[in-house]
Amino acid sequence: MDTWMRFMSSDGGIVFGRVEGGYLHEYESLDQRVPTGAVLSTRALTPLAPCAPGTVIALWNNYHALAAKLDKPVPAHPLFLLKPAGSVIGDGATIRRPVSYAGKIVYEGELGIVIGRRCRNANLADAAASIFGYTIVNDVTAADLINENPHFPQWCRAKGFDTFCCLGPAIVSGFDWQAGSVVTMLDGVERQNYPLADMVFSPAEQVSLISQDLTLEPGDVIACGTSLGVGSIKDGATVTVTIAGIGTLSNTLEATREIEAVAAARTAANAV
Known part of the structure; x- marks a missing residue:
């Protein structure tokens, strides 16, 4: 590796x-x-974040255990949304709460696939060859926004804020994902510990099927989805996501006093 x-x-x-x-x-x-x-x-x-993706593709309902808990059928095709490039931060960087949002923010520890070459309509063999390596993702979500509007679920807005896609600390090529697991800690307390082998779609299947929908470019990242144990992050709390063989990704949600300082500065500027 x-x-x-x-x-x-x-x-x-x-x-x-x-x-x-x-x-x-x-x-x-x-x-x-x-x-x-x-x-x-x-x-x-x-x-820095180990790559600068033009697009981050984030999967939903890609683990059998979570599908069973949610009482959802496993999908026939990867279910995904897109996170903007501006949402990406690296290990040690601060997750910033949007000034306009006071609701629940949640963590999702995940495996990330990093694309190494342009990939379009790829079969399984070509898809596997297009994977450069693997990284760690914390797919941060402003959970209360998803169903804020009853007429339009706002998945992209809820997951697309600046700093809401933590990547790192490294990309590891040759990683045996089937033997790995994701361990997420919140302020030192274990919240997630699930096997990657429980995925509905393998990494090669994800790349192949998603490449039928959109062209994948070098440096793009597919966040493979999360499993049981997703929870909320309090202001000032630190989330660490560890995958043995890749490393540990650690990020802290900015403390309330920092949010209040930003809001006060904006209020003062608007009053001038």
């Missing part, structure tokens, strides 16, 4: 490459995996 990460350098540039022993072996980019020859100490770099 190889571990790939993306960083900001001291001069503000972005570097991507394979990480080994505390050093980044730089490559041109995720889709142009040509080594530049540069070797950089990760101690001098600021970690």
Whole structure:
């Protein structure tokens, strides 16, 4: 297995490459995996989300256990929504509560598929070959917004706010997803622990079927959906999602005082 990460350098540039022993072996980019020859100490770099997806495809009802709990039939085709590129943050970054929203915010620990090459109408073999590697996702949701309007479920709005797609800390190629599990902790207390082998659609099946609906580009991410144990995050709480073999993704929902400071600043600006 190889571990790939993306960083900001001291001069503000972005570097991507394979990480080994505390050093980044730089490559041109995720889709142009040509080594530049540069070797950089990760101690001098600021970690970012491991890729910059143009699109994040987030699945719903993709685990047998959750489907059974919800009393929903497993779907014949992946059920998904899209999260915007602007929602992506990396490990250690802060989840920001929307100033206009005071309702429940929830975590969803998930496996993420990272696309390595353009993929359209792919069969299973081509879909599997299009997977560059796997990362960790926390698919954050402003849950009260989904059914706020009785005439139109607002899945994309509820899941698409800035900072509502946590990715990282790395992409691991060659990861054996069937042997893995997702463990989500909320302020140190375990909330989710479920096997990835319980997926309805395997990663290759997801890529193949979704590629029949839209073209997948290098760096795009498919969030494979979550299972039992989803819950709310209080302001100031920290969510960590761990998948052994990939790492741990940790993000904190900003504290109430920070939200109040932003709101007060906006009120003052509007009064001028």
